[in-house]
Amino acid sequence: MDKTMKVAVIGAGTMGIGIAQVAAHAGHSVLLFDSRKDAVQKALDGLRRTMDRLVEKGKFTTEQANGLVERITPASDLEQLHVAGLVIEAIIEDLGIKKKLFSDLEKIIASDTVLATNTSSLSVTAIAAACQHPERVVGLHFFNPAPILPLVEVVPGLVTAPELPTRMVDLMAAWGKVPVQCKDTPGFIVNRVARPFYGESIRIFEEGIADMPTIDAALKSVGFKMGPFELMDLIGNDINFTVTRTVWEAFFYDPRYKPSFTQQRQVESGRLGRKSGRGYYSYADGTTPPSPTADPQLSAEIAERVLAMLINEAVDALFWNVASAKDIDLAMTKGVNYPKGLLAWANEKGASHWLSVLEHLQLLTGEDRYRPSPLLRRAAETNFALA
Numbered sequence: 001m002d003k004t005m006k007v008a009v010i011g012a013g014t015m016g017i018g019i020a021q022v023a024a025h026a027g028h029s030v031l032l033f034d035s036r037k038d039a040v041q042k043a044l045d046g047l048r049r050t051m052d053r054l055v056e057k058g059k060f061t062t063e064q065a066n067g068l069v070e071r072i073t074p075a076s077d078l079e080q081l082h083v084a085g086l087v088i089e090a091i092i093e094d095l096g097i098k099k100k101l102f103s104d105l106e107k108i109i110a111s112d113t114v115l116a117t118n119t120s121s122l123s124v125t126a127i128a129a130a131c132q133h134p135e136r137v138v139g140l141h142f143f144n145p146a147p148i149l150p151l152v153e154v155v156p157g158l159v160t161a162p163e164l165p166t167r168m169v170d171l172m173a174a175w176g177k178v179p180v181q182c183k184d185t186p187g188f189i190v191n192r193v194a195r196p197f198y199g200e201s202i203r204i205f206e207e208g209i210a211d212m213p214t215i216d217a218a219l220k221s222v223g224f225k226m227g228p229f230e231l232m233d234l235i236g237n238d239i240n241f242t243v244t245r246t247v248w249e250a251f252f253y254d255p256r257y258k259p260s261f262t263q264q265r266q267v268e269s270g271r272l273g274r275k276s277g278r279g280y281y282s283y284a285d286g287t288t289p290p291s292p293t294a295d296p297q298l299s300a301e302i303a304e305r306v307l308a309m310l311i312n313e314a315v316d317a318l319f320w321n322v323a324s325a326k327d328i329d330l331a332m333t334k335g336v337n338y339p340k341g342l343l344a345w346a347n348e349k350g351a352s353h354w355l356s357v358l359e360h361l362q363l364l365t366g367e368d369r370y371r372p373s374p375l376l377r378r379a380a381e382t383n384f385a386l387a
């Protein structure tokens, strides 16, 4: 797939315009389509402003910025996408609507056009099932903001053509992204492995062990750029709660992913985070952020508990062959800016240390939520390095 290949992006929302920018930056002509009338123009106006700022900052020349924006052409109907060699769908997260789109697209596009979905939480296999040729369908999961976060999860569905993931990995690398390949399982890598960062932190708060600023400070003290409550407020509690709930349901209600009442109540009350002016914290003008409790031992215990759950999740993803150890670590550092890969982090204290933290929590609570991955147990018994 070379630069002469035309790319079509469907959905001109947050992700669609970002993906269009990435493809145009890589030199492709891009067609951008949205079912909402003014959406494409609005998105292009926003991109123009972004590019102007990047020119002011000296990151692009005026020529480069103009060239990039001009390579993106609005498409007024779906039929215009027939010239595309790759179509990337970034529309509303609804299986029925995505399936209808993929089925309609197949009547328009060439027989060798690749159909990619940017879904975060749906099964690529289920979307592909709408197609006569499901072997041409693949997941390309970009992260928000797509032009800035390097990770792309490449996700073959059950019947995706065997050579397609490698072609997509090569293409994403050519676009300057960091591609990882993973199985079509709930949350892929990042949205699965990251769950305890939020879930276990909320649990620690619910148990009354520490307040939110103290938990945030504890995780920042071990290298995370933002604490979990600050980050949930940035992402939006509605979005974070939906991802948590979807992953939990998709795992057939595995207690490890169970959502919390704390977050549900935030959403119900409209405290969605920064975007609504109030989430776990207040963002009203003149509000001073609350101070954490200064207690180094408490801080270390909090970080250790959340980290043990994160490491267990990463090890379990490896156990179930969701992705390679290298890709699991890359995904967390390049998709959500973790300071280190979790498997590499596990090695620092060794698997038996993390196993004992989890066994202690399991003994204390009697809950399956804390069950150690069989691979963590094996690594502890045989003393092998996880990454």
Ligand SMILES: NC(=O)c1ccc[n+]([C@@H]2O[C@H](COP(=O)([O-])OP(=O)(O)OC[C@H]3O[C@@H](n4cnc5c(N)ncnc54)[C@H](O)[C@@H]3O)[C@@H](O)[C@H]2O)c1
Pocket (backbone or CB within 6 Å): 010, 011, 012, 013, 014, 015, 016, 033, 034, 035, 036, 039, 089, 090, 091, 092, 093, 094, 097, 101, 118, 119, 120, 121, 141, 142, 143, 144
């Ligand atoms: N926002 C994120 O952080 C993020 C990250 C990774 C992946 N995703 C996934 O990307 C997809 C898009 O998310 P988003 O946040 O950009 O959503 P968004 O709401 O910002 O944009 C979706 C766009 O799709 C358009 N649309 C809806 N139905 C359509 C149809 N049938 N045909 C054409 N256009 C249609 C809407 O008008 C809207 O402009 C979802 O599948 C989401 O799960 C989102």
